[in-house]
Amino acid sequence: VDDYIAITNDVSLNITEQITLSAWVKPLNTGLRALIIDGIKYQLRLNGLKAEFLINDSDANEANAYGNIILQGSAIPENTWSHLTATYDYISRKMQIYINGCLNASITTSGGDGKIGALDYSRYISRSGDTFKGVIDDARIYNACVTNFNIFNR
Numbered sequence: 512v513d514d515y516i517a518i519t520n521d522v523s524l525n526i527t528e529q530i531t532l533s534a535w536v537k538p539l540n541t542g543l544r545a546l547i548i549d550g551i552k553y554q555l556r557l558n559g560l561k562a563e564f565l566i567n568d569s570d571a572n573e574a575n576a577y578g579n580i581i582l583q584g585s586a587i588p589e590n591t592w593s594h595l596t597a598t599y600d601y602i603s604r605k606m607q608i609y610i611n612g613c614l615n616a617s618i619t620t621s622g623g624d625g626k627i628g629a630l631d632y633s634r635y636i637s638r639s640g641d642t643f644k645g646v647i648d649d650a651r652i653y654n655a656c657v658t659n660f661n662i663f664n665r
Contacts, residue, residue: 526552528626531653532564533596538589538645545643547595548650552627555597557643560586562608562615564597570623584608584616590645600656601625 532548532555544563548555554565562584569578587593587610596609604625608616 526550526627526652526654528601529599529654529656530566530627531596531598531655531657532651533594533653533657534650535592535594535648536587536643536645537592537648538587538643540589540644542642542644544641546641547643547647548652549641550652553599555595557587558583560589562587562595562597562610564599564606564608564616566599566606566627568620568623568625568627571620571625572622573618573620580606580618580620582606582608582616582618584610598656599627601627 530553532553534547534555536547536557538545538557538560540560543558545557546554547557552567554563556563556565564582564584565579567578568574568580571580573580575581582597587595594609594611597607598609599606602625604620606618606620607614
């Protein structure tokens with residue numbers, strides 16, 4: 512079944528300073544850039560089976576040519592439930608990925624103001640490579656850096 516959830520443009524999702532994304536996922540072979548949570552300025556996704564967290568901060572030293580910073584974590588098992596959490600705090604400039612409650616990848620960014628900027632992936636809406644193959648449950652977006660302990664133990 513090709514299901515998805517679309518949330519209308521809401522000011523509460525225009526997050527620029529602190530963010531936490533989390534979801535339970537049970538992926539099949541996902542291919543390239545399988546989106547789990549896709550906001551206008553942030554993404555939690557799989558690249559193959561590797562967890563990735565993307566924010567747009569075009570004036571950061573770590574930003575790529577598109578103005579995005581991509582933090583890549585380890586691969587998660589196929590056809591098995593895994594809990595993914597990604598956090599970013601513009602004050603500490605730290606991006607983190609947690610897999611099943613354990614810190615898996617972290618980077619501290621530098622340069623610019625540290626705030627999350629505009630990200631426009633609308634040109635990829637119909638791109639079949641962005642489709643998540645598998646099951647996603649309990650996807651959440653917080654406008655704060657929630658500790659992974661608090662998320663994983665809910």
